Amino acid sequence: MIPLLHDFSNATVLVFGGGPVGARKARRFAREARVIVISPAFTDRGFGTAELIRASPEPGEIGAWIDRVSPALVVAATDDEVVNDAVNEAARDRGLLVNRADRAGGREPGGVVVPATIRDDPVVVSIATGGTAPALSKHLRRELEESIDGAGSMASLCRRLRSELKSRDVSANRRREIVTDVVNSPDVWTALRSGTSNGRQVIEDVLEEELSDGGDGA
Numbered sequence: 001m002i003p004l005l006h007d008f009s010n011a012t013v014l015v016f017g018g019g020p021v022g023a024r025k026a027r028r029f030a031r032e033a034r035v036i037v038i039s040p041a042f043t044d045r046g047f048g049t050a051e052l053i054r055a056s057p058e059p060g061e062i063g064a065w066i067d068r069v070s071p072a073l074v075v076a077a078t079d080d081e082v083v084n085d086a087v088n089e090a091a092r093d094r095g096l097l098v099n100r101a102d103r104a105g106g107r108e109p110g111g112v113v114v115p116a117t118i119r120d121d122p123v124v125v126s127i128a129t130g131g132t133a134p135a136l137s138k139h140l141r142r143e144l145e146e147s148i149d150g151a152g153s154m155a156s157l158c159r160r161l162r163s164e165l166k167s168r169d170v171s172a173n174r175r176r177e178i179v180t181d182v183v184n185s186p187d188v189w190t191a192l193r194s195g196t197s198n199g200r201q202v203i204e205d206v207l208e209e210e211l212s213d214g215g216d217g218a
């Protein structure tokens with residue numbers, strides 16, 4: 001499988017199944033999408049801002065629910081394999097993305113997996129194990145969380161630095177060298193992580209040095 005990023009803003013995600021797994025997927029997608037969860041019972045409280053609809057569709061009724069809601073992605077998270085099969089089939093028939101929570105492999109086209117995710121906006125890190133060990137994905141997510149501390153601030157710094165360098169007509173090659181040096185600088189990381197800098201001073205220092213040596217990097 002090849003990881004891709006998908007923007008769900010202004011899209012709808014339809015989840016079948018209101019247990020802990022349906023809730024986790026609902027919370028995940030609700031940070032961006034409109035989420036609707038359909039289930040005869042909601043055994044978990046943490047559905048985020050998702051809209052909950054109490055219903056127990058038969059396999060033959062799944063397609064009609066999907067048509068009513070026009071989702072971009074459908075999640076099959078019930079404890080009934082026959083229902084999950086029907087969700088998978090109805091979503092595929094309509095060319096929609098589908099996430100099966102009850103399958104480790106054997107995905108068909110359009111089938112997607114939800115990875116463990118670490119965020120320090122706008123930075124995002126995803127972890128998956130090819131379905132072999134979701135608990136390992138969770139463990140690695142926890143282990144790696146600390147190591148990306150400051151990455152969001154570093155990304156913002158780089159965005160501002162790149163735009164300043166562009167507006168001063170610094171060549172693409174030189175921009176690449178400068179940005180790479182900043183990203184690799186332990187001092188900059190320490191300053192961002194400790195909160196002693198928001199990056200403004202780093203940008204000013206880099207620009208001053210660049211302009212004073214004529215921009216040739218010598």
Ligand SMILES: C[C@@]1(CC(=O)O)c2cc3[nH]c(cc4nc(cc5[nH]c(cc(n2)[C@H]1CCC(=O)O)[C@@](C)(CC(=O)O)[C@@H]5CCC(=O)O)C(CC(=O)O)=C4CCC(=O)O)c(CCC(=O)O)c3CC(=O)O
Pocket residue numbers: 024025028099100101102103104105112113114115116117127128129130131132133134135136137138141
């Ligand atoms: C294929 C996949 C499909 C998908 O859901 O997209 C899938 C499938 C299955 N998960 C199962 C079990 C568990 N899943 C978790 C947790 C997570 N599962 C997630 C993703 C995925 N799970 C996809 C593959 C990702 C990969 O490649 O690693 C995470 C990362 C993302 C998320 O769901 O948000 C989230 C951690 C989030 C976090 O904390 O960061 C735990 C741990 C726990 O609950 O504490 C357990 C119990 C321990 C265990 O079994 O490992 C079972 C067996 C069910 C059964 O036995 O009945 C199946 C089905 C099967 O294996 O057949």
Ligand SMILES: NC(=O)C1=CN([C@@H]2O[C@H](COP(=O)(O)OP(=O)(O)OC[C@H]3O[C@@H](n4cnc5c(N)ncnc54)[C@H](O)[C@@H]3O)[C@@H](O)[C@H]2O)C=CC1
Pocket residue numbers: 016017018019020021022038039040041042043055056057058077078079080083100101102103134
């Ligand atoms: N992908 C993952 O991370 C994980 C996946 N699983 C799998 O996901 C499934 C769901 O896990 P849990 O939430 O823990 O199970 P659960 O049994 O607590 O919840 C299942 C929910 O589906 C609902 N449901 C039953 N028939 C339905 C229908 N026709 N339409 C809509 N909803 C219906 C039930 O009322 C219940 O709320 C498990 O059976 C297992 O196969 C389990 C653990 C982790």
